[in-house]
């Protein structure tokens with residue numbers, strides 16, 4: 433195969449100038465590489481180089497699929513070919529390409545060369561797609577050894593049994609949670625302000641916070657019930673709900689929570705707004721973004737969320753902002769300093785511009801009746817962490 437590398441340098445070095453250059457670097461999780469002018473015939477004398485370099489770099493294999501492959505045929509594929517770096521510059525021409533390749537290297541380079549002698553009978557085009565194989569179904573996310581899928585419904589009275597039915601139809605269960613890392617991963621994926629975890633509490637709950645069982649039968653060895661005590665009843669279902677705070681750039685659009693001397697005194701506005709716009713909208717009714725100065729207020733806000741009878745988004749501005757000069761966090765309502773702290777683990781970060789605080793999905797509460805969001809979990813299918821590149825399927829023309 434070394435001769436092909438030499439051929440490649442020869443083509444680029446000697447004929448490179450007269451050839452039509454093309455190609456690009458692809459950084460997404462999936463995409464397609466098609467011949468120039470696709471789906472029309474590719475031009476004569478093309479020389480294209482594509483690099484697939486997913487960002488962030490993937491630890492999982494990349495699957496290449498030759499969806500369409502029609503090149504002119506030639507001896508040893510010298511005059512026209514597609515060549516792949518990861519198989520020692522293996523070259524393909526005619527219709528003889530493997531249908532699927534699995535590549536474990538962090539990047540892939542694909543080169544295409546055409547000449548100016550089109551065969552009269554052949555189509556001249558190709559389409560090669562790629563995707564990262566994380567060992568999970570399409571749209572499922574991988575975390576450690578499991579695959580997760582978060583979704584929500586608009587359906588009223590959607591119960592834990594309905595969520596379990598939806599997960600079981602996909603070969604999964606409503607998720608169990610066993611570590612803080614897993615908990616934070618699930619919280620980062622959920623679609624609504626409170627979401628089922630696959631657990632129901634027992635008679636000794638909440639006196640014994642470990643008296644609950646996961647629907648997937650795994651041990652109750654971790655919990656994250658909030659210490660504000662919001663709706664912790666025995667014989668109910670467990671949800672992950674918005675509670676703790678994280679800091680974000682103030683110009684991001686987020687829903688927000690206003691507080692006034694009115695009825696209701698606390699109002700959740702589910703319309704994405706920057707932090708400053710949110711303050712102006714609250715002030716129209718004579719209020720401000722909410723100040724959560726103690727455990728009682730925190731529980732009050734959580735209860736309002738848990739009683740929302742429609743699916744709500746996940747991250748809400750509260751009236752807490754970092755003073756750029758002093759670095760202190762102050763409540764915008766009265767400029768007072770933070771005395772009661774409900775930051776999520778690892779927050780606030782010192783990232784530049786991340787000067788405004790929002791309530792995010794974080795701790796667990798219980799609900800008696802219904803929720804809109806849920807997360808399913810199942811084990812991955814075993815494809816992962818390959819260290820060899822391999823041809824998964826090859827159907828040469830008869």
Ligand SMILES: *[C@@H]1O[C@H](CO)[C@@H](O)[C@H](O)[C@H]1NC(C)=O
Nearest residue numbers: 473474475476547548549550
């Ligand atoms: C390629 O060149 C040949 C002549 O050598 C010409 O007949 C053909 O139309 C050209 N193909 C394209 C796509 O320009």
Ligand SMILES: *[C@@H]1O[C@H](CO)[C@@H](O)[C@H](O)[C@H]1NC(C)=O
Nearest residue numbers: 464465466470499559560561
């Ligand atoms: C290549 O083929 C795939 C699968 O058929 C298709 O989804 C994709 O849109 C094609 N690429 C282009 C650029 O047409």
